[in-house]
Amino acid sequence: MSQPATLSWFARHEIRLFWRDWMAMLTAGKRKRESLLGLMAVAFLVFSHLLAHYLISPLAEDGIVLDKTTMIFVTASVFLFCTMMISQAMESVTRAFYARSDLDLILSSPISARRVFTVRILAIAAATILLTTVLAGPFINAFAYIDGPRWLAGYGVILGLAGLCTAFAVLLTVGLFRTVGPKRTRLVSQVVSAVIGAAFVIGIQAAAILSSGTISRFTFLGSERFVDAVPPLTSAVWRPAYAAAGDIPTLLGLIGLGMAALALTVLLCAKNFGDHVIAASGVAFESSSSRRRLSSFRQASVKRTLRRKEWTLLRRDPWLMSQTLMQILYLFPPALLLWRNFGDSVGPLVILTPILVMASGQLAGGLAWLAVSGEDAPDLMTSAPVSARMIMSAKIEAVLGSVLIVVLPLLGALALASLELAAITAAGIVLSACAATMIQIWFRAQAKRSDFRRRQTSSRLATLAEALSSIFWASAAALIAAAFYTYAAGTAALAVLTLVCAWAVRPRRSADA
Amino acid sequence: MSYRPTNTPALVLKGLEKHFDKPAVNGLDLTIRGGEFYALLGPNGAGKTTTLRIVAGLLRPDAGSVSVFGVDALADPIAAKRLIAWVPDEPLIYEKLTPFEYLEFVAGLWDIDAATAQVDASEIIDILGLGPHAHERCNGFSKGMRQKVALAGALVHSPRLLILDEPLTGLDAGSSRQVKTVLAERVRTGVTVIMTTHILEVAERMAERIGVIDAGRLIAEGTLDELRHQTGQTANSLEDVFLDLVAEQSAAA
Numbered sequence: 155m156s157q158p159a160t161l162s163w164f165a166r167h168e169i170r171l172f173w174r175d176w177m178a179m180l181t182a183g184k185r186k187r188e189s190l191l192g193l194m195a196v197a198f199l200v201f202s203h204l205l206a207h208y209l210i211s212p213l214a215e216d217g218i219v220l221d222k223t224t225m226i227f228v229t230a231s232v233f234l235f236c237t238m239m240i241s242q243a244m245e246s247v248t249r250a251f252y253a254r255s256d257l258d259l260i261l262s263s264p265i266s267a268r269r270v271f272t273v274r275i276l277a278i279a280a281a282t283i284l285l286t287t288v289l290a291g292p293f294i295n296a297f298a299y300i301d302g303p304r305w306l307a308g309y310g311v312i313l314g315l316a317g318l319c320t321a322f323a324v325l326l327t328v329g330l331f332r333t334v335g336p337k338r339t340r341l342v343s344q345v346v347s348a349v350i351g352a353a354f355v356i357g358i359q360a361a362a363i364l365s366s367g368t369i370s371r372f373t374f375l376g377s378e379r380f381v382d383a384v385p386p387l388t389s390a391v392w393r394p395a396y397a398a399a400g401d402i403p404t405l406l407g408l409i410g411l412g413m414a415a416l417a418l419t420v421l422l423c424a425k426n427f428g429d430h431v432i433a434a435s436g437v438a439f440e441s442s443s444s445r446r447r448l449s450s451f452r453q454a455s456v457k458r459t460l461r462r463k464e465w466t467l468l469r470r471d472p473w474l475m476s477q478t479l480m481q482i483l484y485l486f487p488p489a490l491l492l493w494r495n496f497g498d499s500v501g502p503l504v505i506l507t508p509i510l511v512m513a514s515g516q517l518a519g520g521l522a523w524l525a526v527s528g529e530d531a532p533d534l535m536t537s538a539p540v541s542a543r544m545i546m547s548a549k550i551e552a553v554l555g556s557v558l559i560v561v562l563p564l565l566g567a568l569a570l571a572s573l574e575l576a577a578i579t580a581a582g583i584v585l586s587a588c589a590a591t592m593i594q595i596w597f598r599a600q601a602k603r604s605d606f607r608r609r610q611t612s613s614r615l616a617t618l619a620e621a622l623s624s625i626f627w628a629s630a631a632a633l634i635a636a637a638f639y640t641y642a643a644g645t646a647a648l649a650v651l652t653l654v655c656a657w658a659v660r661p662r663r664s665a666d667a
Numbered sequence: 668m669s670y671r672p673t674n675t676p677a678l679v680l681k682g683l684e685k686h687f688d689k690p691a692v693n694g695l696d697l698t699i700r701g702g703e704f705y706a707l708l709g710p711n712g713a714g715k716t717t718t719l720r721i722v723a724g725l726l727r728p729d730a731g732s733v734s735v736f737g738v739d740a741l742a743d744p745i746a747a748k749r750l751i752a753w754v755p756d757e758p759l760i761y762e763k764l765t766p767f768e769y770l771e772f773v774a775g776l777w778d779i780d781a782a783t784a785q786v787d788a789s790e791i792i793d794i795l796g797l798g799p800h801a802h803e804r805c806n807g808f809s810k811g812m813r814q815k816v817a818l819a820g821a822l823v824h825s826p827r828l829l830i831l832d833e834p835l836t837g838l839d840a841g842s843s844r845q846v847k848t849v850l851a852e853r854v855r856t857g858v859t860v861i862m863t864t865h866i867l868e869v870a871e872r873m874a875e876r877i878g879v880i881d882a883g884r885l886i887a888e889g890t891l892d893e894l895r896h897q898t899g900q901t902a903n904s905l906e907d908v909f910l911d912l913v914a915e916q917s918a919a920a
Contacts, residue, residue, distance in 0.1 A: 451788070456775060460776070467761060470804075531761055539749040
């Protein structure tokens, strides 16, 4: 057992908290699910390894040659994981600033805050490494299995890059804290982390659309034009890729650089981290004035009053704003494709239909969770002289209205290119959004709005049903757009079957309000 | 708004039962007259909150009836809810709305004319000392402030029956005085107030009648003097009377 208040003692405390938090997130606090979780983890590992092997084996039939094309794909993957790591670490740093769980206790105790935050920053790096290893590990193992153990160096690359990315994320978040202040940092950092997380994928897609009129990243990265345009293989750009391919000196250099960056960041930031946390804690006690001050009560029907309340709360929800921004960001490439192909044939635009339908389903699911499960004042709503049916229908209208506001501009632009395609897409959007909303209503469970980030864990069945429903409606709409009517009917039937199954397994409610 | 006294009781509970793992409310009979201030007392877990949540329409009883000013609250809950306001002990209000916006929303839910509601809301905001914070979002508010916002929401639609579960918990002396003044004022205008509290001095000073429940049943009811007679004490405080009643009940059980 380690001495109290030492680094190792805090590390044990952090690991215990992290483990319990992680388990609670995965099992939604239900102990029965813990044994199931082990089976699911094994199934995930097997499936991800098979998938990685399936994807990589065609590339490595004659052995993997470290030519420009290979280096481009490895480097692109490294960049992709870097953006994910920075985004994940930024979210963790923001949570470390604003989550109040044990900070009052720690900061009011006579121990050095520097020690606590050194451990917390290192814990963020460790969590980043763990998550990236889970996602990238199967691909590294598949490369090693197919082409030799030199590719296991990929794990070292994760270690080095996680150090660099965590250091960057901490410095960026602390920088934001100092420039925009504690009140705005939470929202700004969520938005920035969402943008960073999505930027690389969207950037490559945008480049693919602009250069070759396709949304496929792989076609673009493997194109002759792109291969010719990249720097020669001696350039420093390819160092992480060489390290991943087993170049030991480069690998050691990368790990050293990552660890040095992390150590320097800890030295620079751990001391002031406590001050930032204290400043952030003050935000919880500050009231913010409404920018648009309501000067008089507005006469409205009960239903309109309910809708207006939902819209006001949705508009003022920082988590939701960052999530919606993500959805909108991911709609940017389809919008670009629409613009690029405008006036040409309708063919390439068919790809927009499933993207819009899928995005609408996901957005509606999130909004419906906030409006239905995340109701802040359930007692008020139940004790009001308004029928439960009217309350629910007002919430549904608020959710669907919000989804329409987001997708309507794209739908309008699509209508200018093809009225038929726009009509099919609109129908898909309505079905997908309605289905996701209904699933959230069937599986509603009272929760805090701030638990939005964890909504997927409260009901895995609802999450699965929502995802399947969105996928099936998106596929059905795409198949209709591509004139494969028989397949479309089959996929639509699967979407309906998903809904029926979700309805059948929904939690039963007592007669209590 | 003031209400004329009527002969119809504000609340009649007959044979009310609600079981969770064990009986929470166990054949409760209770009648509360219109325009009276009634304090419902009981030890922790006696069934006070469950009873009030049933009256407010937040729980359905397993058996029994609930009548609010002659309206069968189980058969026509919407009509009953029009007459009632409910303030829970842990008021859940909208963090992202300002008190002004919250009151506008509550008035809209009860379908109150906007102009009338605004006049009432301004008055309530002033009386409860919420004026300086009326246009600030509630997310930074203390528990006492939230309690006052919830109470303001309960008053803005001019209910005939005001049900409050521990309304003074967490309030400072000044706020507590403001709330008590508002409640006394409402009772003067004919509003019926039912309040649970563990602060027995408040019940002693404010309530016209006091009901004591334990294990989901009404074990004593009356004015303070009537309760003193019932326990054979003549000059003791409500606290002594209450403890005697609960001890008797425990011994009998």
